[in-house]
Structures are given as structure tokens and as C-alpha cells.
Amino acid sequence: MMQELPLSKAYRLLEPGPVVLLTTAQQGRANVMTLSWHMMVDFEPPLVACVVSSANHSFAALQATKECVIAVPAVELAPKVVEVGNCSGRDRNKFTTFGLTPLPAELVAPPLVAECFANLECKVVDTTLVNQFNLFVLEVLKAWTDPAQKHPRTIHHHGYGTFVVDGETIKLKSRMR
């Protein structure tokens, strides 16, 4: 279902700044949250920083287990992505509530999200700035994409439920990776 993506290309999924889902698992219970505050930190191995508020139920699981999956949804999933962000995993199983399908990951306990076009299995590699800024540094251990989703358009949060969807693609002569 998911196809492995070379780690050297993982940055292309997050560098454009899409809204993503983040899954965690603790004591056999998986959870999923919505996340927009992430950035690439290095190409290979791919390192990603993200800010997960300590107000989020996922915070404790991420800090304790040091594992997560970043799943990248296309615009068709936007209503579910927003609903996932509107409630807490404290109260419910968000996978069953919103009809998201957890798939076993290969190297971490948190699940992939079958409906997302890309999934990144991650471990926490630095927690220095967690206390001060809720800032985690993750290493991507394994990257997956769904070949059936050929031209996924991601969404970008502009605040209070306003999202901008990917539009046209342009090519320019860049020496940047």
C-alpha cells in the first residue's frame, strides 16, 4: 500500500510547510493530532523539528516514548484533519471517531495513517528545547509514500480554519537542493 521513499528525498514532503498529522502510541493506545509547526533541520539523515504544545495529549506520549509518525494528508482529508485538531485524544479514539486507518509502522510503535499520501517514521533525537519551547528534534527513520495518490495537493494553515491549497507548480533554475 505504501511505497518506501529514499530518506534523501524526505525533505521534499515537509519543506513546503503542509499541515500534517502526528501519531503517537503509549501503552498500546495510538493517538493522532494535527500539526503545522514543523520544519526540516537536515537533509540526510532527515532531521525535522516540531513544536508540540504540552497542552496536547500527544505531548506526554511523545516525550515518554520518543517515537512518532508524521503523516501528510492531501486536501481531500482536510475536513478530517481539522476535526482531529478540534478534539483531544484524552476523550476518545480519534482513529475510529474520524475513520482514519492505522497501519503498522516498520520501526516505531505509532501507526502510519493509511489515508495520508506520505508517512514518516520518526524517533526523537533531541529534547534540549522541550522544556523551554516544546521543541522536539526528530530523525526520520523510514519514509513511505502512497503511489496511488499521484498528485496530492497539501493544505497550509493560515489561522482559524482558513487553509490554502497547493496551486500551480513552477520550475526555476535553482542550484539549491
Added chain:
Amino acid sequence: MMQELPLSKAYRLLEPGPVVLLTTAQQGRANVMTLSWHMMVDFEPPLVACVVSSANHSFAALQATKECVIAVPAVELAPKVVEVGNCSGRDRNKFTTFGLTPLPAELVAPPLVAECFANLECKVVDTTLVNQFNLFVLEVLKAWTDPAQKHPRTIHHHGYGTFVVDGETIKLKSRMR
């Protein structure tokens, strides 16, 4: 020319993940680079993390002066943004080379970029992860937008000169800020 934006709204400029310009100034000499690796860290005061490679000429200025401006360009500037990223400020004045207009900032020495629709005056507030990850945490001191650019479409880097331009806007019922 630029209109002040309340700091409480500054996150809406960076959360969507646009390619931005980063200006620095050292010993009276301004420089500008292209940056895609940034994320919001807190709403207010707005905190932003960014990764500026030590291979970039701007790295030394940012580390020494602890000041920068993040300028957000719309798609019309994309060719210049790529050219800025293709060369180093070691060799040339990139403002004059590419016809970008530096404007004096109010609280920091690095200039705003007149052609960009938004400019964020920033100071470095944390350098804990600079040595290990080139990761700076910035505080936005002042935010400006250009009211003449009414519907700016930003660009998002997908690697090697491929950029996706903002498309349609959708509204969903979100409880997220």
C-alpha cells in the same frame, strides 16, 4: 509603504511554510539569503525557529549580530528569490545585483525588503542548538505588511527549483487558532 501588523497575527505569515528571504547586516553591509527551513514556535510574542547553514555567508552575521529580518515574497518575486539563493553575499551586494530595495527597519539593523509583502524584524533569543543543528530561535519584534499587495500568493519549495504556488483558499470550522 509598509503597514504594521499586530504581533498576535505574525504566525499567519510563516505557519503556511512559504519560501522567505532573510536579511542580515554586519559592519554596515546588508545581505540577503533564501530560506525554507523555518517554523513558528509560539504565538505571542511570536517566536520562530529557523535553520541557517553555517555554509551560508549570512550565518556569521546572524550569529554575531543576533538580528535579522524575515521577508515574505509573493510568487512574482520567485525568479529573484531563486537567484538570491543561487549565489553568495561573499562575492556581491545581492540587493543591487537583483534589484531588491532595502528599507530601514525600526528596531534592527538588517533591512526590510520593499518588494516583499511582509517583513518581520527579529532578534535571536536562543542559540542552544546552533552548534549542533544550525538552529536559531528568533523573536519577532515588529511585523509589517504591504497593504498594496492585496492577495499575495506565496511559494513553497519542493526541491531543485520546483515550487508550488498558493492555490484556492478553503474555510473549515476549526477551533485551532
